[in-house]
Amino acid sequence: MSAHVDPDDLAPDDSAPDDISPDEAADAWDAPLVGPADLSSPPSGRSIRRYTAAAANQRSGASIGQLLNDVYYAAISMAIGIGMALGIAGTLREALPKPPAGGVDAGLSLPSLVTVMVVGLAGILLSLAGRLGPVGAGGAEAAWWLPLPVDRRGLLRPASRRLPLLAAGAGAVVVALFDTGLLAADDPARVVRAALGAALGAAVVVLAAGVGQTLLVTRRATALVGDLVLAAAPLLALAGALAGWTLDVLPVAPAWLLGVLAAVAALLAWTLDRRLDRIPSRSLRESGSVANHAVGAVVSLDSRELGRALTDGAARTRRRRSVRFRGVSGAPAALVVADVMVLLRSTRHLVQIAVAALVPVLVALVPQLAGPVGFLIAVLLGGYVAMTATGEGARRAEMAPVLDRLLPLPAGQVRRWRMVVPGVVMLLWSIVAFGAVGVWAGDLPTWLALGIASAPVWAGAAIRSAYRPAPDWAGPLVSTPMGALPTGVASVLSRGPDVVILGMIPVAIAILLGSVLPVLLLVQMVLSVIVVAVSSASRTMMDRMNDALGQDSAQPTGAVRR
Known part of the structure; x- marks a missing residue:
């Protein structure tokens, strides 16, 4: 961009030579004072993109052999994944009952x-x-390309x-x-x-x-x-x-x-x-x-x-209206109302919960799927999908624990109050899902009781998964198809699903048997209480053991512990 000066706006310069013609003076005033004199057309966007890619490749240090190795690794991983998916689908198809000979009447x-x-x-x-x-x-x-005049x-x-x-x-x-x-x-x-x-x-x-x-x-x-x-x-x-x-x-x-x-x-x-x-x-x-x-x-x-x-x-990005929280009268109510508003403002999570609730109903409508295997997969998969949608408030609190730390509540009580919204939502989900199983089994009240007893398991899993710690990237790494990952990433990702596997054992046994035994209902209640207690703890037993080992190693030689 060039700056031009109008000669009419300036006083004549007495120091200028007298032998300059008027045309030469006009050309001098029109000359750009800032910027290059060569105003050629800018390069095309394609050339800018190729130049950036070439510069990045030159400084990356990767060779053609490394590139081919990465492509080969990705292709083999994809082929293994597709083969495993085909095997799982084939096993599931063999486990399902055969379709009726006369077709599907209903x-x-x-x-x-x-x-x-x-x-x-x-x-x-x-x-x-x-x-x-x-x-x-x-x-x-965005920083380098978008401002360019190309x-x-x-x-x-x-x-x-x-x-x-x-x-x-x-x-x-x-x-x-x-x-x-x-x-x-x-x-x-x-x-x-x-x-x-x-x-x-x-x-x-x-x-x-x-x-x-x-x-x-x-x-x-x-x-x-x-x-x-x-x-x-x-x-x-x-x-x-x-x-x-x-x-x-x-x-x-x-x-x-x-x-x-x-x-x-x-x-x-x-x-x-x-x-x-x-x-x-x-x-x-x-x-x-x-x-x-x-x-x-x-x-x-x-x-x-x-x-x-x-x-x-x-x-x-902007709220259309503000809501007056007149019903918030204390710290527990503030936590519950905050979780409810976060859930209601997320259309994706509401749709996710509704679709997950209809999965067992759809299984009940397909005669080829309406069996123990189909209902077991539908209940576990649909429940897990719905459970992940209910913990958005807790996940945000884990990322920015401002509200949790400002309220006069211990960490354990905060997590228990965070279970209210997931517990209520999963209770409604259980009524729909286990109602479909009960209609199939011909014993609706007992299956509804089992679903109600298992709802706290989903709530505890949602909170435990939301408050799980981040992987320790400072430790040793392991090479995987996703790149280098910490050695303890599997234990971190398992927090949440682990209590689902433990707490849903009576439900799985009941679905495979086709009936709810009284002892299974009792065991389910006990496991729900255990899952809630484990998930509401701010520190795990492994964390306490690591802290104790750290204190023992930090204790000086010859010191007497009290």
């Missing part, structure tokens, strides 16, 4: 349920696309392609696993067509979210639409069961529909590419920040940080 068929699950996964994909951007520039990209299309083009390609690959793998592993499809051509249709559909969903971002559609609105699609999936299944809608196989798109999906994906990709420069810088920075936060949480295996990234990424 309820849903297994292919119908898988189709509804695919619709729910599409909602999850749209919600994630809205929360993550889908186009963003975070960290150094076209942003060349800068943002790789970022706009990354998430659609990732979604297409994940969609193809998941649908292929459903078709081959759970539904036992034996036609390779049919499986390939199903995977191709899923890949194109997933790419269309993410590209549509990207086009919406260029049209200034907020990320919160896109995520809300995805959450509503997810919530509509189990309702669609219930409506299909009541209407007698059933499928014999998983629907596969014909060749003409695959062509239409490919054309729509190409049109959306072209539209997104042409409109990349219309995305505001603020939207790019926010999306990039959320994406970096989520990637860091996944790499470090921190589910709490991942939940914070996905929740805060689509949260409302």
Whole structure:
């Protein structure tokens, strides 16, 4: 940017030579005083991006052999994961009862349920696309690239392609696993067509979210639409069961529909590419920040940080109205009301709880799944998903324990009061889930009693998982497919699921037996009390033992302990 001076605004300079012509004086006044004289066109965004990548590669110190080793490691890990998923799906298919010979007269068929699950996964994909951007520039990209006077299309083009390609690959793998592993499809051509249709559909969903971002559609609105699609999936299944809608196989798109999906994906990709420069810088920075936060949480295996990234990424920046907490009359009420407000302001967690409550109901509607194995998986998986949604207030308190430390309550009482909201929510969830199991078993009151007795286990697990310590990165590291991780990361991640495994033993035995014995109900009550006591403790027994060993080692030789 050059600065020019108007000669009319200045007095004549007496020191100037007398032999300068008027034209030369005018040219001198028009010359730029600041900046280079060569005002050539700026480089393209593509060249800036390539120069940055080349500079980073030159300073990274990685060789081609190391790159190929990482690619080989990732491919082998992916192949092992897919093989394990196929084995688990095949084992589950063999454990399920065979479908009725005359077809499904009432309820849903297994292919119908898988189709509804695919619709729910599409909602999850749209919600994630809205929360993550889908186009963003975070960290150094936002700091160095966005202020440059270059076209942003060349800068943002790789970022706009990354998430659609990732979604297409994940969609193809998941649908292929459903078709081959759970539904036992034996036609390779049919499986390939199903995977191709899923890949194109997933790419269309993410590209549509990207086009919406260029049209200034907020990320919160896109995520809300995805959450509503997810919530509509189990309702669609219930409506299909009541209407007698059933499928014999998983629907596969014909060749003409695959062509239409490919054309729509190409049109959306072209539209997104042409409109990349219309995305505001603020939207790019926010999306990039959320994406970096989520990637860091996944790499470090921190589910709490991942939940914070996905929740805060689509949260409302301003409140529409303020609520007067007239019912808050003390410290316990303040904790409970704070947890209730955090839960009510998170649409994602509300949808998560509702969908998890309907999972056992859907299992009861599928004759091929309505058995001990199906109900056991549905209760444990649905309960764990719902439980993770109820502990958002405790997770935030663990991250910023300002309210916990300001209140005149011991740490143990704070954690017990934090269990109120998860306990009430999981009590309602247990009534719905165990009600479905009770209808299947023909003994509704006893199963409801077992569900009510097991609700404190979920509440204790939610609080124990929320207040778990962070991994010790200062200790020795272990090489894993996710990178170098601390040696004690498994013990940290197990806090929460460990009490679920312990506290749900009577429930698992009752579901496998098909009846609730009085001794199982009594044992469940005892285990619920133990889980609540363990989860409300601010320090574990292992922490106390480590402190005692540390004090013993710090004791000087010959000193007498009192």
